């Protein structure tokens with residue numbers, strides 16, 4: 001801590017205050033890696049931008065539900081370098097949207113995501129660059145998971161490799177019928193590197209995680225439900241597209257005032273990530289933000305009966 005404070009003072013005294021302030025802000029945003037870990041985000045961004053293609057699109061709706069779309073259909077929505085940078089920018093936008101209550105992450109054109117763009121993977125196959133890309137994606141996906149809103153991955157078609165890792169950075173997962181999730185890393189001579197293994201263990205437990213990663217098993221909706229990787233299965237419906245079905249599913253958790261929904265996520269997140277004493281203190285602080293707030297006063301005035 002003392003080292004960090006000294007570093008902060010040292011950095012702020014430098015002439016280029018704006019850039020340093022940005023670096024320090026990133027460090028405090030809940031990233032895993034910062035300048036103290038030798039992580040230089042601007043340098044990595046520049047490298048990633050050298051592999052263009054596709055986009056990550058964010059739709060902010062008045063309902064407070066956002067839709068994030070992985071959009072690179074010619075490559076089954078594989079993640080190019082510029083899409084990794086795009087994703088980081090979209091997460092920053094979501095961090096600043098304080099009325100947002102829910103997020104759906106989907107792929108374009110009926111499939112989720114086929115992982116890293118193999119063309120970029122081939123071009124940066126040295127371990128140093130690979131680890132830098134990993135740090136960048138781990139930071140972004142950690143920030144995605146920590147957003148104070150309720151997120152759901154809508155899996156249609158295939159979620160492979162990094163695509164399977166991305167779905168673990170959402171609070172929930174819905175699988176459309178016929179969809180598949182597969183951590184194909186072993187077949188590529190790899191292990192997950194975007195934080196997918198650490199998050200998968202927390203979602204399905206270490207026994208199931210070992211089977212999914214060690215066997216590169218295909219997870220279809222039935223198995224997904226059975227092991228707790230999927231929270232619901234969407235059957236094909238004539239009058240509701242999967243995105244509409246996902247919005248309906250999510251609405252049971254996002255109905256209500258934004259500050260309350262966001263507080264719910266914050267207390268669950270702190271319970272999941274912090275030691276008990278710290279989580280309890282955080283819960284007390286978050287409680288203080290809603291106690292006596294508009295939603296609380298309105299509920300009290302309406303003489304509720306919870307039947």
Ligand SMILES: CCCC(=O)SCCNC(=O)CCNC(=O)[C@H](O)C(C)(C)COP(=O)(O)OP(=O)(O)OC[C@H]1O[C@@H](n2cnc3c(N)ncnc32)[C@H](O)[C@@H]1OP(=O)(O)O
Pocket residue numbers: 074075076078079114115116117118119121158160161162163184185188190191192193194
């Ligand atoms: C830490 C991250 C680790 C990783 O993510 S490593 C990457 C793991 N992902 C993969 O290995 C996916 C490899 N792709 C496949 O298995 C198949 O393409 C896939 C997704 C099952 C789809 O099969 P099909 O339906 O038969 O379609 P297809 O093979 O003809 O693909 C259509 C076009 O998409 C391209 N594509 C699919 N996945 C890609 C990828 N990850 N990177 C770059 N290009 C990719 C594929 O090459 C094809 O392009 P083209 O039409 O031949 O020009």
